[in-house]
Amino acid sequence: MLSLDSKLDTVTAAFAPNKIVEGWTGLYMDDPSARVRLSHSTFELLHGCERKFQKTKLLVNDRARDESPATVFGKSIGAAWQHYFLLRSMGHSVKDSLDSSLYIAWLEYFPILEDDKRFQERAAMVMIRSVDFLESMLLDWEIAYFNGKPANELGFNLNIDPKYYLVGYIDLVVKHRRSGRYAIVDIKTTSMRGEDLTPAYKFSDQCLGYSIVLDKIAGGDLAEYDVTYWVCQLPGTKGELYLPNNKEYTFPKTLKDRFDWFLKVYLDVNYIKGLENLDAYPKRGSNCQAWNKICMFFNECQFTAGDSPALYIPDTIEYDFTYELGDILQEHMERLRAA
Numbered sequence: 001m002l003s004l005d006s007k008l009d010t011v012t013a014a015f016a017p018n019k020i021v022e023g024w025t026g027l028y029m030d031d032p033s034a035r036v037r038l039s040h041s042t043f044e045l046l047h048g049c050e051r052k053f054q055k056t057k058l059l060v061n062d063r064a065r066d067e068s069p070a071t072v073f074g075k076s077i078g079a080a081w082q083h084y085f086l087l088r089s090m091g092h093s094v095k096d097s098l099d100s101s102l103y104i105a106w107l108e109y110f111p112i113l114e115d116d117k118r119f120q121e122r123a124a125m126v127m128i129r130s131v132d133f134l135e136s137m138l139l140d141w142e143i144a145y146f147n148g149k150p151a152n153e154l155g156f157n158l159n160i161d162p163k164y165y166l167v168g169y170i171d172l173v174v175k176h177r178r179s180g181r182y183a184i185v186d187i188k189t190t191s192m193r194g195e196d197l198t199p200a201y202k203f204s205d206q207c208l209g210y211s212i213v214l215d216k217i218a219g220g221d222l223a224e225y226d227v228t229y230w231v232c233q234l235p236g237t238k239g240e241l242y243l244p245n246n247k248e249y250t251f252p253k254t255l256k257d258r259f260d261w262f263l264k265v266y267l268d269v270n271y272i273k274g275l276e277n278l279d280a281y282p283k284r285g286s287n288c289q290a291w292n293k294i295c296m297f298f299n300e301c302q303f304t305a306g307d308s309p310a311l312y313i314p315d316t317i318e319y320d321f322t323y324e325l326g327d328i329l330q331e332h333m334e335r336l337r338a339a
């Protein structure tokens with residue numbers, strides 16, 4: 001599975017004198033023509049702490065991506081579930097699909113970061129114990145097709161202005177077998193407690209923006225659609241270590257919901273521009289320690305004199321869909337007026 005915050009602009013300038021950095025054109029992130037790639041997780045970063053956003057996206061940062069046992073475990077399960085659903089949709093047997101998904105789970109478990117709750121063996125066992133859940137998803141949902149190919153891991157690029165753009169990858173696009181409604185699937189792994197996690201996902205907006213691709217996939221202007229979170233909830237008790245509590249949380253959404261999401265992106269990017277113009281990136285102390293983890297910049301955060309811009313590596317990825325925010329806003333306003 002591709003990661004949205006992989007090291008496009010976090011290649012350290014400290015390495016530059018000694019290494020030829022692939023793709024580097026000689027520009028730094030403070031050059032006016034350097035583009036800034038944003039994603040759902042970038043906005044979460046921004047809302048958590050502006051200084052962390054700056055350190056991660058704009059400045060030299062020779063640390064690896066902010067991975068942890070939880071993120072690696074989630075990546076492994078997400079890739080394995082997605083792979084299983086895809087193979088079963090293509091007609092492969094349960095056994096072959098599971099074998100292949102276990103291999104994917106192992107492959108994606110990288111870097112190998114483990115603790116007493118998240119480790120490779122548990123990821124494999126959780127995948128095995130998730131087959132019943134995934135089979136029940138296959139009874140309700142069929143995979144959608146785009147350009148003759150199953151709609152999984154589709155990438156889109158939303159140009160916000162000449163400098164900023166937003167990218168996203170969609171785990172799966174599916175169609176309900178009985179209602180015919182299309183849905184964006186996001187696969188989540190969580191250790192949150194509670195029988196009902198509806199509040200954690202109902203107003204999550206990640207899939208809202210991703211739903212822009214549905215018009216092209218469904219071949220029409222969809223006014224209503226679903227977002228569905230397939231959640232692998234990990235129990236905390238030792239005896240149930242290998243027994244995930246898998247659940248589906250599906251929510252209906254409208255064109256207006258999606259329009260509001262685009263407006264939010266517009267406002268967030270204007271905020272980033274404001275920070276850039278003022279060269280001010282506030283420190284949010286409340287986020288220096290979260291989920292029992294200390295921010296990786298904690299020991300250097302205050303030393304702004306040492307800040308230097310990251311190398312700018314242009315994005316050469318070919319996305320499945322490209323949109324312009326101005327056009328999208330205009331088009332959605334017209335559709336809402338006509339509704």
Ligand code: SF4
Pocket residue numbers: 049050051052055282283284285287288289295296297298299301
């Ligand atoms: S140490 Fe705290 S203030 Fe500094 S970047 Fe991290 S979260 Fe922000």
